[in-house]
Amino acid sequence: MDEADRLMTVCNSCRYCEGLCAVFPAMEMRRAFSDGDLNYLANLCHACGACYVDCQFSPPHEFNVNVPKTLAVARAESYAAYAWPQALSGAFARNGLVISIVAALSMAAFILGFAALNDRSVLFGVHTGPGAFYKLMPHNMMAGLFGAAFLYAVFALFMSVRAFWRDIGPPIDGRADGGSIFQAIRDAGELRYLHGGGVGCYNEDDKPTDRRKRYHHLTFYGFLLCFAATSVATLYHYLLGREAPYPWWDLPVVLGTLGGIGLIVGPIGLFMAKMGRDPALLDETRYGMDVGFIAMLFLTGVTGMLLLVLRETGAMGPLLALHLGAVFALFITMPYGKFVHGIYRFAALVRYAQERRTAA
Amino acid sequence: MGSKYDVLVIGGGNAALCAAISARRGGASVLVLEGAPKFYRGGNTRHTRNMRCAHDAATEILTGPYTEEEFWEDLLRVTGGQTDEMLARHMIRESKDILNWIVEQGVRWQPSLGGTLSLGRTNSFFLGGGRAMLNALYLTAERLGVDVAYDAEVTDLEIEDGMFLAARLKRPINGQTEIRATSLVAAAGGFEANIEWLKQYWGEAADNFLIRGTPYNRGSILKILLDKGVQEVGDPTQCHAVAIDARAPKFDGGIITRHDSVVFGIVVNKHAQRFYDEGEDIWPKRYAIWGRLVAAQPDQIAYIIFDSTVVTSFMPTLFPPIAGQTVAELAGKLELDPAALEKTITEFNAAVRPGTFDHTILDDCVTEGITPPKTHWARKIETAPYLAYPVRPGITFTYLGTRVNKEARMLMKDGKPSANMFAAGEIMAGNVLGKGYAAGMGMTIGSVFGRIAGREAAKHARN
Numbered sequence: 142m143d144e145a146d147r148l149m150t151v152c153n154s155c156r157y158c159e160g161l162c163a164v165f166p167a168m169e170m171r172r173a174f175s176d177g178d179l180n181y182l183a184n185l186c187h188a189c190g191a192c193y194v195d196c197q198f199s200p201p202h203e204f205n206v207n208v209p210k211t212l213a214v215a216r217a218e219s220y221a222a223y224a225w226p227q228a229l230s231g232a233f234a235r236n237g238l239v240i241s242i243v244a245a246l247s248m249a250a251f252i253l254g255f256a257a258l259n260d261r262s263v264l265f266g267v268h269t270g271p272g273a274f275y276k277l278m279p280h281n282m283m284a285g286l287f288g289a290a291f292l293y294a295v296f297a298l299f300m301s302v303r304a305f306w307r308d309i310g311p312p313i314d315g316r317a318d319g320g321s322i323f324q325a326i327r328d329a330g331e332l333r334y335l336h337g338g339g340v341g342c343y344n345e346d347d348k349p350t351d352r353r354k355r356y357h358h359l360t361f362y363g364f365l366l367c368f369a370a371t372s373v374a375t376l377y378h379y380l381l382g383r384e385a386p387y388p389w390w391d392l393p394v395v396l397g398t399l400g401g402i403g404l405i406v407g408p409i410g411l412f413m414a415k416m417g418r419d420p421a422l423l424d425e426t427r428y429g430m431d432v433g434f435i436a437m438l439f440l441t442g443v444t445g446m447l448l449l450v451l452r453e454t455g456a457m458g459p460l461l462a463l464h465l466g467a468v469f470a471l472f473i474t475m476p477y478g479k480f481v482h483g484i485y486r487f488a489a490l491v492r493y494a495q496e497r498r499t500a501a
Numbered sequence: 502m503g504s505k506y507d508v509l510v511i512g513g514g515n516a517a518l519c520a521a522i523s524a525r526r527g528g529a530s531v532l533v534l535e536g537a538p539k540f541y542r543g544g545n546t547r548h549t550r551n552m553r554c555a556h557d558a559a560t561e562i563l564t565g566p567y568t569e570e571e572f573w574e575d576l577l578r579v580t581g582g583q584t585d586e587m588l589a590r591h592m593i594r595e596s597k598d599i600l601n602w603i604v605e606q607g608v609r610w611q612p613s614l615g616g617t618l619s620l621g622r623t624n625s626f627f628l629g630g631g632r633a634m635l636n637a638l639y640l641t642a643e644r645l646g647v648d649v650a651y652d653a654e655v656t657d658l659e660i661e662d663g664m665f666l667a668a669r670l671k672r673p674i675n676g677q678t679e680i681r682a683t684s685l686v687a688a689a690g691g692f693e694a695n696i697e698w699l700k701q702y703w704g705e706a707a708d709n710f711l712i713r714g715t716p717y718n719r720g721s722i723l724k725i726l727l728d729k730g731v732q733e734v735g736d737p738t739q740c741h742a743v744a745i746d747a748r749a750p751k752f753d754g755g756i757i758t759r760h761d762s763v764v765f766g767i768v769v770n771k772h773a774q775r776f777y778d779e780g781e782d783i784w785p786k787r788y789a790i791w792g793r794l795v796a797a798q799p800d801q802i803a804y805i806i807f808d809s810t811v812v813t814s815f816m817p818t819l820f821p822p823i824a825g826q827t828v829a830e831l832a833g834k835l836e837l838d839p840a841a842l843e844k845t846i847t848e849f850n851a852a853v854r855p856g857t858f859d860h861t862i863l864d865d866c867v868t869e870g871i872t873p874p875k876t877h878w879a880r881k882i883e884t885a886p887y888l889a890y891p892v893r894p895g896i897t898f899t900y901l902g903t904r905v906n907k908e909a910r911m912l913m914k915d916g917k918p919s920a921n922m923f924a925a926g927e928i929m930a931g932n933v934l935g936k937g938y939a940a941g942m943g944m945t946i947g948s949v950f951g952r953i954a955g956r957e958a959a960k961h962a963r964n
Contacts, residue, residue, distance in 0.1 A: 154757040154819045156548055157630025160611035172817050194636060195629035197755055199548045201540055204757075338628055339609060430532055 144217045146178045151198065151206055156190040163328075163339035163493045164212070165192070181309035184214035185336040185483075185490040190343030191420045200421070207397075213424035220481050223308070225300035232477035237429020240437060243474050248466030255447060255462045257308020264458040277458050280378070283465070290472040294435035302339040302484050309492055321494035327489045329483075332357060345417045346500065356410030360438060361483075367445070370397035386452055404442025408435045408496070434479030440467045506532045506648075507962035508681035509668060509956070511655055511722050513537065514546035515631075516926025517688035518638035520958065522606055524686070525645045529958030530897045533679065534644070534653040534668070537717040541753075542651060544690045545714045545898055545927065545943070550614065550633035551624040551947065552603075553941035554596040562610045565622040574625075575939055583935020589906050592933055600625060607637035616912035619785050623950070624941040633666040634779030650674045656817055658685075660729045663911075663919040683921060684958035687911070688951060690927045691899035692720020693740060694752060699896070701959040702738040711745055713895045713925065719765050724927050726903050728852060731919070732912045735900040735931020741938050742792025744768075745895030746820045747802060760890050761815040763791060764860060764878050766807030767849055768892075770798040771835055773832065773841035777848070780877035783863065789938055796894040803892050804835055807848070808884045814860065822888035831887040850881040898943065902931035909954035921961050923954035 148167055152158065159165045164186050171178055195443050198204035217233065224230035232239045253279055255264055268276050275283070328334065332354050335342060341349035374393040377383040387394050412435050415423075446463035451460060475481070508515050508524040512533030535542050559565045572593045573806045576584060604610065609628040612715045620626075627634040643649060654671040665685035670678045692698045694716045699707040712718075725731050749758035763779050768791075770776055778792050781787055795803045812822075825831025828846055829839035840919040848871055856866035857882060865877045903924045904912045911919040911929075926947040933946055 150817065151757060151819055153631075153817045154612050155755075156816075157633075157756070159614050160626075160628045172813065191633075195633035197753075198757070202753065203750055204653060332801065338633075348640065484785045 142176055142215065142218075145183065146174050147409050148208055148211050149174050149179070149182070151204060152208065157197075157396040158195060158208075161191045161195070162187065162189065162334040162336075163490070164208070164334075167493055167496060168501065173305060177308035177310055179215055180219040180305065180374065181492060183212040183219055184305075184485040185334075185493055186216065187332065187486070188422070189335050189341075189380065189493050190419075191336045191337035191340075193348070193422055194343045194347050207421065209422045210424060213422075216482070216485075217424055217427045217430065218480070219485065221331055223301045223304045223485075224477060225297050225304065229477055233430065234473075235429065236427070236478055237433040238413055238480055239261070240429075240433035240470075242316070244437060244440065244467065244470040247470035247473075248463050249330075251339060251462040251466040252459065252471070259458070265452065265455045266458070267455055267495055269453050271284055271386075273386055273452070274383070274461060275459055278465070280384075283376075283426065287465075287472065290469055294472050294475040298481065298484055299382070301476060301481065302488050305485055306492075308487055309427055309489070317491045317495065318498075321491050321498060324494035325487055325490035328494070329487050335395070335422030343419070343422070344414060352412045356414060357406075359403040359412060360435075362399045363405075364438065365401025365443070367395045367404060368400075370394070370400060389449075393481050394449065398449065401442045401449070402444045404438050405446065408439040408442070411435055412439075430479050437467065437471045437478070438463060441471055504681070504895065506530050506680070506682040507695045508532075508684045508958045509534065509665075509680055510686045510688060510759050511668065512535075512544065512686075512688035512926065512928075513649075513651075514690065514926060514945035515542035515634070515638070516550070516643055516928075516951035516954075516962050517619070517686070518927050519606070519689055519948050520686040520955035521642050521647045522638065522645060523952045524684075524953030524959040524962075525642065525647050525955075526962075527956050529962050530631045530685075531642075531647045531955075532673075532682070533649045534655060534670070534680070535649065535651050536654045536721075537651065537715060539651045541585075541715045541717060542639070543632070544718055546631050546635050546947070548714060549731065549941075550754075550756070551620065551626040551636070551941045552599070552944035553624050553939065554600045554624050555593050555944060556597060556600060556894040559622075560600075560896070562612045563622060564627055565625045569597070572596070572623075576933070576942070578841060579937035579939045580933075580935050581937060581941075583937075585932050586947070587905060588905075589918065589933045592946065592949045595953070596945050598760065598945060599945070599948045599952070602952065607641045608634050609637070611739055615817060620940055630708060630942055633900060645942075653838065655689075655725075656723070658725050660922070661870040663913045663917060663922070665728060665919070665922045670704075685922045686909075686951075686954045686958050687722050687726060687903065687924045687928055688926045688947075688954070689722035690718045690720070690928075691724060691740075692718065693899050696719050698724075699740075706796060706801050707856070709893060710742075710796070711747075711749050711754065711758075711893050711895045712818065713743075713745065713754060713758070713897045714752070720899070720901075721752070723902065726911070726922075726924075730913050731922070732904040732914050732916070733901060733904050734904040734929070735934075736936060737899075737901040739900040740792075740896045741789060741900075742796060742898040743788055744791035744795050744803065744805075744892040746818070747891035747893040748820045749893075751894070752898045754895070757819045758895065759788075760818065760892060761788070762805050762807055762811070762818075762890065763788075766805055766812040767846070767883060767907045768803050768805050769837070769842065769845055770803050771800055771837065773837045773845050775871075775873060776803075778876050780866075780875045783861075784879075785940070787829035791892070792894040792896070802807065802833055802909070804837070805890045805892060806831070806842075807888055808882045809886050809888065810880075810884045811889065817945045818890070820890070822890055823885040824884050824888050826887075828887050830887055835889055835891065846882050849875075849879075850883060851883050853879045898927050898930070898932060900931045900936065902927070902929045905929045905932055905950070907953075908957045910957060923958050925950035925954040938955065 198206040221233040507529035611628040659666040746759040832839035832842040852868035
């Protein structure tokens, strides 16, 4: 935080980066920086790296201005600071380990649970037609378990972002207006600020590319499509009384397949991009957190796609256990892993849109 | 890298890269020798942020027209007529096209930065600043096939009868310490970082100067060219000097060490005496005289003194102000004589006449009965804490250069144009700027003459 404060003082007396992204205009609206202000700026930063490459004072200059890295450190610290309940904020300290353990335990629990609930012949049997999945795990149990995990994650995230929102400084009336939310949805949806001010992100060197943005789009929209697939399937189940699995041409499967491809290709691309990035731009101590989340998304995508391809074979049972385990682990670790970056960043974008409106 | 190039460019800033790109686009093989390491490439361009170009209508980033005639009048005014009208008008005409040409080379514009509204109509700002501009030019040059060498310090030039033959390097590049080329573009800047050279004109005072750019702007190419028969232009004692924070590093403190607070307070020397009218004119027109004013004070140090009521009136500063609850306490921290500072402030406060303060115009807040007077924005300094910034002369660039013609071709001492030597940027800025400065002109000179020099150098190499 002291370093972030020092940097913002340097940057505020320079302002050359003003046109690159939202961080610098937001900074210029302040002369002194509270911890909440710095957390706001840290989460507004999309880590495109342009201000590092463009800065005449970045290392080896003695002013040692490294905004992307400093804000990355502050950002990761803010995740722990706003975690709910606070008792679990330690999960961010060794996040890669925590995520791996939860994922492993969760998948193991589903496999053991399936084995305990079912006879061997059922577990490794071939099941087809509507209700095939529920031969291994009753639908109500599945819906109840995942509904509870999901609701918990939503509640914990809500509590976290509420603390963040209160800490980053009072807006005019404490509420977010519709126009600002709409602006933030557009900015987040197109990753407007993961763009190096227009030319792309800086990765391994000083040549900008749009690679990370494209892979992030694949990952994010893949995730949304999978979520949409699950939602449509839930509606099918309760409204139309149609039970999974559905034929390949049906909406939940089409959405899930497209999303699954995104969740496989996107995370691989993001992982490769991360490995190739100039370490000077990164908070390397958070490698575990970043990679843990990427791995969870990838695992969800891969197990889902395998389940789709092999659902009419004897491998369906174990694969369903693995897929459900991965999704369960993804849900319950959402408030305690890299997933939160999207939530805080979105909140920061809403606040930024509000500030712009107020200033205009 | 081949053994002989069509065009050798010495230097690595805006002018050098514009020359290299323009020569390469003209079909020449080009080598750029940048004396600095890669991070510090680009000389003073690293620290720039905008360029002044004439334009007949408002654009996406410029708020209104800025005609050639108006540009010329501005230039005439800031130089007091010390300019080569033919060259200057040629540059202004060419500057119109540079607005587009530079974008084609990958540079991006943005509207004027916060706190620089007065430049919104005349000056185009680089998105991300001067280093972003340089990065774009280097990427374009390399993509076009221009060879670039860093840490490539040139120690001597072989010149015969005004004809460039070869450059000698301190360290070999690809095993070679001699680079031969058909044409030379010298775009290696001035000598502002060469303290010994500055001492020739300023004496020991130069030891107390801070240099706003990198330590690599030593003027060695300029010196070699002048020693070998190129005609000089510009007053060697002239340099662009502003008052910057005395706590800044010796070199490369750049833009962020500047102070914009002079008009909001008073400025005293080490004897706690005022020495110049702090409210003479609006700040953008006066900031560039304060470097020389401070240089003329004992030990080349001065202190901007103001009180807590004006802290938010100017841009935030890198170094915080030094504060005292009383004038005497502040004086103690500045190592000034407390009694002398108290006397100066008391007399100043007593001389302040009532008026309506408005820092955006030449307001009617004046002093009466003190010397020097403060002719605008004079308000009493009486609200603790009392604050101060120590300042020293910060040297931006020098004016001594090589004389050139419209083709950016160097002229020899006998007045004849050189067969194959061209110059662009700060090394020849003195042709246009005999003295004085207006924001963004250095970059205009660099881009316009860089582009011309590259084109002409390539043309010579083809023939």
